Every structure is written in C-alpha cells, then in structure tokens.
Amino acid sequence: GETVLAWDPATGRPLTDALVWQDRRxxxxxxxxxxYADELRELxxxxxxPYFAAPKMAWIRCHLTREGVVTTTDAWLVRRLTGAYVTDAATASRTQLLDLDRVQWSPRALDLFGLADERLxxxxxxxxxxxxTKEFGREIPVTGLAVDQQAALLAQRVTEPGGAKCTYGTGAFLLAHTGDTPRxxxxxLVSCIAWxxxxxxxxxxxxxxxxxxxxVSWLTDLGVIRGASDLDRVGGSVPDSGGVTFVPALAGLAAPWWRGDLRGSLTGLGLDTTAGHLVRALCEGIAAQVVELVDALESPLETLRVDGGLTRSALLMQTQADLLQRPVEVSALPDATALGVAALARLGAESGGTLDTALPDRKPAARYEPRISAAEAADxxxxxxxxxTALLARTPA
Structure with missing residues (x-):
C-alpha cells in the first residue's frame, strides 16, 4: 500500500528501485x-x-528522477497486466494525497508535496x-484490488463498526471498522478507507x-533463536521475562507515538538473563504495543481477531490475550490477506454477489483466553x- 517507484508509463519499465514502507529516506x-502537518492530517x-507514499514520491522526484510517473506498486503492476492506469480507493487513501471525505485526489496535498503536475x-x-490479462496463459479478468491490511480486515469479516483485527507479519497492524464516515x-491512529x-x-x-x-528476524540474526518456529520452544523454557523489558522499536515507534527516529531498548538485563527471557520480553513488547493501539481506539472491543505468520506462535498469542485482557481468536488461514482479495475478485467477477456470499464462514483455528490477572497485566x-517514556525523554522530538 505504501511502497512506491517511478516507471515509464509507455513500457512499464521501472525507472527507480522501489521504496518500501520501512524506508525512512x-x-x-x-x-x-x-x-502543514495538522492540515494534511485533517485533509x-x-x-x-515517511511511512506513507507521498513523502517517498516527493523524495524520488527530488533525488532520483523527474521522468515517467511515480505511484504505488499496485498501479504499476495493474498497468503491466492489463494496460489500465488505476488504483483502488483503499490504496489511494494510504498515499496522503487523497481527500478522505471526497475520495478524490487532493489538489492541496499534491501542491504541498510538490506533486501538482503528476499524472496519477x-x-x-x-x-x-x-x-x-493473458500473462498467465488464456485471457482472464482482473478485478479485486486492495491494501493488504484492509483485505485481511475483510477476510476476518470485520465489516461493521465495533470489530477489529490485528495482522502479525513484518510489522503488526491493527484495523477497526468505523462505518461510512471517516473518524x-x-x-x-490513522483514518483511512477500508474499501x-x-x-x-x-x-x-x-x-x-x-x-x-x-x-524476530533480528533475534535470529543474533543467534538467539533459529527462527520464528523457535519462539515457543525457547520462550517456553522460562516462566516469564525475568524482569527484562524489550521495546522493539528497531525501525522506530509508529502509532500512537509516531516517532520513527527512536531506537529500541532492552532493560532489566542481568547475568542470569537467558535466551528464553529475551524471547519472552520480545513477545511482551510486541503484544504491549498492540494493546496501546487497542486502547487508542477509544471504543469497547470484546474480542481481537488475528492473522499473519506470527499467529502460529502460541506463546505470542497467549501473551497478547494476557496483556489485552480479552480473548484472541486466531484465523484458520494465517494469510488472511489472500482470502480478502479473493473475495473482492469474486465480487467483481460475479454479478449479484454480496460480501456475505463472497466470504467463507469464519471459524477460528484457536481461541486464547487471558491467564493472568488484570493487576498483573497492568503491571x-x-x-x-x-x-x-524513557525513550521519548532521551530523544526529544
């Protein structure tokens, strides 16, 4: 949704490397x-x-090339497949160039980013x-476009206000449906289009x-674990984090702090700290950040629906339920994004279809209930x- 590149619209040839969502240039x-930050946020x-597309698009224009068009990767891929030059409403809302109320490109935002002359x-x-497209053999229709997280929201059947899902992939992403008006x-938290x-x-x-x-990959590179499949085994070797606290801001802190300049921290280390304590502290650090996001919703949430590769870790999911003090339901399909996009494709290909018929029945693969007291979770x-707070104090904005 936020990865961008410049490319030649006549040939589809990339003119730059892609700048991914974690790129901070x-x-x-x-x-x-x-x-103009407040004005842009309201608009x-x-x-x-720089997580979002527009700053990266402006950076490409200033530092790499003025040639071709500069867009999110979906527009480039669809052009290569079909010849159409389009993007979907949800992806457009992740650029910081969309008027969220009008669902149109904003001349004001384009002007502020120096992109007023771009052909979007x-x-x-x-x-x-x-x-x-005929790229895969016989001619087939192309339909069903979405940002990965919005597709997962759809797959989890969070189609009305009051529900939320969290996807645990490279990062963790909490989305909550807010209805037919932006909140x-x-x-x-960020307000954007679901679909x-x-x-x-x-x-x-x-x-x-x-x-x-x-x-998790960082711990793997350090030799603490052999990979994500090791989380439960190594973390299960100890009953708790042994007093270790990990703020895994290895690429900065996102919502609700929005401090991409911050670095992570590990505190409470001792000579008795083991690999198991580090794994436990990492799981608690990820889960604690997700709880902060849930609190920022400022609305009741009975159950958190989750998906993504890291939901295979029973330790992480139990830790999430413990700190959240609410049940956590794990999707039977970890890659829920694919299911959501498939449902959109089905809606586009079949006349008269509805969301209810396009999506399969939702049956969680597992449900985790809190096992610690509210007082311990609060501690x-x-x-x-x-x-x-200590990180924020050491590195003022």
Missing part, C-alpha cells in the same frame, strides 16, 4: 512540511511520516473490474507496529510504558 520531506487522515492513476472501487481524532464497494465507502482506523516478525504494561 523521506524524513527530510516531512521535516520541511512540518508546518487526508494521515500523520506526516484513476481511483476505482475495490471490486471494480479493471480489464483482462478523525487525537488518539494517534469502496458499489459506490459505498467504508472507513477504518489503523494502527501500526513497525517491527514484529522483523524483530507489565506499566513497565513497558515506563521504558517508552
């Missing part, structure tokens, strides 16, 4: 536009941060037929943890918040 763009629903793709609905506020179907736009709140599986969260 556009920090300088955000610093220059800091006086687009997004905080000024046409915005279409998420299940709208795009065209056809802006000061909680630190646009048959002309009706649904909105969501979105919160990000920059490092989840990428933090663990307080330790985590204390370390975040």
């Amino acid at each position: 556009a920090e300088s763009v955000c610093e220059e536009l800091a006086p 687009t629903g997004l905080p000024l941060d 793709p046409r915005i279409i609905g998420n299940a709208q037929p795009v065209g056809t 802006r506020g000061g909680s630190g 646009n179907l048959a002309g009706r736009t649904s909105y969501c709140l979105d919160g990000q943890v920059y490092t989840a599986a990428s933090a 663990r969260r307080a330790r985590f918040r204390g370390d975040v």
Whole structure:
C-alpha cells in the first residue's frame, strides 16, 4: 500500500528501485512540511511520516528522477497486466494525497508535496473490474484490488463498526471498522478507507507496529533463536521475562507515538538473563504495543481477531490475550490477506454477489483466553510504558 517507484508509463519499465514502507529516506520531506502537518492530517487522515507514499514520491522526484510517473506498486503492476492506469480507493487513501471525505485526489496535498503536475492513476472501487490479462496463459479478468491490511480486515469479516483485527507479519497492524464516515481524532491512529464497494465507502482506523516478525528476524540474526518456529520452544523454557523489558522499536515507534527516529531498548538485563527471557520480553513488547493501539481506539472491543505468520506462535498469542485482557481468536488461514482479495475478485467477477456470499464462514483455528490477572497485566504494561517514556525523554522530538 505504501511502497512506491517511478516507471515509464509507455513500457512499464521501472525507472527507480522501489521504496518500501520501512524506508525512512523521506524524513527530510516531512521535516520541511512540518508546518502543514495538522492540515494534511485533517485533509487526508494521515500523520506526516515517511511511512506513507507521498513523502517517498516527493523524495524520488527530488533525488532520483523527474521522468515517467511515480505511484504505488499496485498501479504499476495493474498497468503491466492489463494496460489500465488505476488504483483502488483503499490504496489511494494510504498515499496522503487523497481527500478522505471526497475520495478524490487532493489538489492541496499534491501542491504541498510538490506533486501538482503528476499524472496519477484513476481511483476505482475495490471490486471494480479493471480489464483482462493473458500473462498467465488464456485471457482472464482482473478485478479485486486492495491494501493488504484492509483485505485481511475483510477476510476476518470485520465489516461493521465495533470489530477489529490485528495482522502479525513484518510489522503488526491493527484495523477497526468505523462505518461510512471517516473518524478523525487525537488518539494517534490513522483514518483511512477500508474499501469502496458499489459506490459505498467504508472507513477504518489503523494502527501500526513497525517491527514484529522483523524483530524476530533480528533475534535470529543474533543467534538467539533459529527462527520464528523457535519462539515457543525457547520462550517456553522460562516462566516469564525475568524482569527484562524489550521495546522493539528497531525501525522506530509508529502509532500512537509516531516517532520513527527512536531506537529500541532492552532493560532489566542481568547475568542470569537467558535466551528464553529475551524471547519472552520480545513477545511482551510486541503484544504491549498492540494493546496501546487497542486502547487508542477509544471504543469497547470484546474480542481481537488475528492473522499473519506470527499467529502460529502460541506463546505470542497467549501473551497478547494476557496483556489485552480479552480473548484472541486466531484465523484458520494465517494469510488472511489472500482470502480478502479473493473475495473482492469474486465480487467483481460475479454479478449479484454480496460480501456475505463472497466470504467463507469464519471459524477460528484457536481461541486464547487471558491467564493472568488484570493487576498483573497492568503491571507489565506499566513497565513497558515506563521504558517508552524513557525513550521519548532521551530523544526529544
């Protein structure tokens, strides 16, 4: 949703490497536009941060090339497949160039980012037929476009206000459906489009943890574990984190703090600290950040629906339920994003279809109930918040 590149619209040939969502090179763009941060947030629903597409697009234009077009990768891929130059409404809402209320490109945002002369793709609905392609043999229709997290929200059947899901992949991403009007506020969460179907736009709140599986990879590179499949074995060798607190801000802190400049921290280490304690502390650090996002929703949540590769870790999921003090239901399909996009494709390919018929019945593979008291959960969260506060104090904005 936020990865961008410049490319030749006539040939589809990339003119630059892709700048992925974790690329922070556009920090300088955000610093220059800091006086307009509040205006941009009110207009687009997004905080000024290089995580989103527009700062990276502006950086490419300033530092790499003025040739071709510069877009998110979906527009490039669809052009290569079908010849159409389009993007879906949900992806457009992740650029920081979309007027969130009008669901149109914003001339004001484009002007602020120095992109007023760009030829941007046409915005279409998420299940709208795009065209056809012969790239895979016989001619087949192309339909069903979405951001990965919004697709997972759909797959988890969070289609009405009041529900939320969290996907645990490279990062962890919490999305909550907010209905047919965007909900802006000061909680630190992002307001964007969930999907646009048959002309009706649904909105969501979105919160990000920059490092989840990428933090697991970091521990793997250090030799602490052999991979994500080791989390339960190594973490299960000890009953708790042994007083170790890990703020895994290895690529900065995202929502609700939005401090991409911060570094992670490990505190409470001793000569008796083992690999198991580090794994436990990592799981608690990821889970604690997700709880902060749930709190930022400022609305009741009975159950958290989860998906993604890291949901295979029973230790992480139990830790999440413990700190959240609510049940956690694990999707039977870890890669829920694929299911959500498939449902959109089915809606676009079949006339008369509905979301209810396009999606299979939802049957969780596992359900985790809290096993610790509310007081203990509050104590663990307080330790985590204390370390975040210390990080913020050491590195003023």
